[in-house]
Amino acid sequence: MLVKPDFVRVEREGGVAWVTLDRPPLNLIVPEMVEGIRATFDALRHDPTVRAAIVTGAGRATTGGMQLQVLREFTPATAKAFIASLHEAINLVHDAPFPTVCMINGACLGAGFELAMACDLRTAAEAALLPGMVGPGRAAEILLTGEPVTAEQALEWGLVNRVTPPAELRAVTAELVGRIVECAPTAVRLQKELIVRWRNTDQRTAVEYGVNAFGQSFATGEPREAMDAYLGKRKPRFAS
Numbered sequence: 001m002l003v004k005p006d007f008v009r010v011e012r013e014g015g016v017a018w019v020t021l022d023r024p025p026l027n028l029i030v031p032e033m034v035e036g037i038r039a040t041f042d043a044l045r046h047d048p049t050v051r052a053a054i055v056t057g058a059g060r061a062t063t064g065g066m067q068l069q070v071l072r073e074f075t076p077a078t079a080k081a082f083i084a085s086l087h088e089a090i091n092l093v094h095d096a097p098f099p100t101v102c103m104i105n106g107a108c109l110g111a112g113f114e115l116a117m118a119c120d121l122r123t124a125a126e127a128a129l130l131p132g133m134v135g136p137g138r139a140a141e142i143l144l145t146g147e148p149v150t151a152e153q154a155l156e157w158g159l160v161n162r163v164t165p166p167a168e169l170r171a172v173t174a175e176l177v178g179r180i181v182e183c184a185p186t187a188v189r190l191q192k193e194l195i196v197r198w199r200n201t202d203q204r205t206a207v208e209y210g211v212n213a214f215g216q217s218f219a220t221g222e223p224r225e226a227m228d229a230y231l232g233k234r235k236p237r238f239a240s
Contacts, residue, residue, distance in 0.1 A: 006032045006033060006035055006036035006039070007021065007022050007023040007027075007030070007032055007033040007036050008020070008021060008022060008033060008036030008037055008039075008040050009022040009058070010040055010044075013174075014051075014181070015049060015050060015051030015052065015181055015185075016050075016051060016052050016053070016054060016174075016177055016181060017044055017050050017052070017053040017054070018053075018054050018056070019037075019040055019041075019044075019053055019054065019055045019056075020055075020056055020057065020058050021033060021037075021055075021056070021057040021058065021062065021063055021112075022057075022058045023058070024058045024059035024060075024061075025059050025060060025061070026059075026060075026061045026063065026064035026107065027057040027058060027059070027061055027062065027063040027064065027112075028063065028064050028065065028066065028067040029063055029065060029066045029067060029086075029110075029111050029112065030066075030067045030070050031070070031082060031085070034082070034085050034086050034089050035085070035089075037089040037090075037092075037093070037115070038085070038088055038089035038092055041053075041089070041092035041093050041096060042092055044096065044098075045092065045095075045096055045097055045098075050098050051098055051099075051180070051181045051185060051188070052098050052099045052100070052101065052177045052180050052181055053096065053098060053099075053100045053101070054100075054101045054102075054103050054173060054174075054177060055093065055100065055101070055102045055103070055115065055116075055119060056102070056103040056104075056105055056173075057105060057106065057108075057112075059106075060105070060106045060107075061105070061106035061107040061108070062102070062103075062104050062105055062106055062107065062108040062112050062116065062128075063107070063108060063109065063110075063111070063112035063115075064107050064109055064110075064112070065107075065109035065110030065111060065112055066110055066111060086111055086114075090111075090114055090115055090118045091118070093115060093118040093119060094118040094119075094196070094199075095196050096192070097189050097192060097193065098188070098189060098192060099120050099121070099177075099180050099188065099192055100118075100119040100120050100121070101119055101120065101121045101122065101123065101173060101176065101177055102115065102116040102119040102121075102122045102123075103122075103123050103124075103169060103170070103173045104116060104122060104123065104124040104125065104128045104151070104160065105125050105128065105166065105169055106125065106127065106128055106129075107128070107129050107148075108128060108129070109129070109148070117159075120192070120195065121161045121176065122154075122159065122160040122161055122162075123160060123161060123162040123163075123164065123169060123172055123173045123176065124151040124154060124155070124160045124162070124163050124164075124169075125151060125163075125164065125165070125166040125169045126151050126152070126163055126164065126165055126166065127151070127166060128150075128151040128154075129148040129149065129150060129151070151163045161176070162176065183238075184217075184220070184222035184223075184225070184226060184236070184238045185222075185238060185239070186217065186220040186222055187217050187220070187222050187223075190213045190216060190217055191213075193209075193213070194209055194210055194213055197209045222238055225237065225238060
């Protein structure tokens, strides 16, 4: 286990990195935490043994958003510098070379919601609350009223992939990630790269990337092993 002093705790379970915002009770965001997120994902992206990462919060919340005592002291210059550093950290999560899952275990507000949406998948406890960007009409309603979105609404609107009772959240999240980790590791990384590229480019270019990735995958031997395993009615044996 690696414990970081800047309010981000990292624990490894095999190829899965559990990244926990660790400033309870509400894990309110301060500049040191933002730097912790940035440093953590910068280190993880250079570690080829990481197969997936799960982001969550310690205690009863993912994060309640920014620490107000910090926000109220910002000047225009320091506010701009902070938001730039926050977006740098969030972009590292978004562009991670491995799949990322946000396990929303409670309030997930403000910058915390941006962090959750930067992940590829999201699971949520039934009691979790989060604001959402779900099209212009609903987005305007949320922004103008300031009302949060329940986990059930988030599932209905496609913001999260799983909603579960709080006691089952970790197990459900681990099961979801476990299904990813069972897949061919190089193929998963190539697919994650494609997901990022699809978000950031036009359709024609994205298709070209997909064609190249398909060819690259056959250089690894993983497709042949997957097909041999299927034909042999056994589990595939991929190199870790």
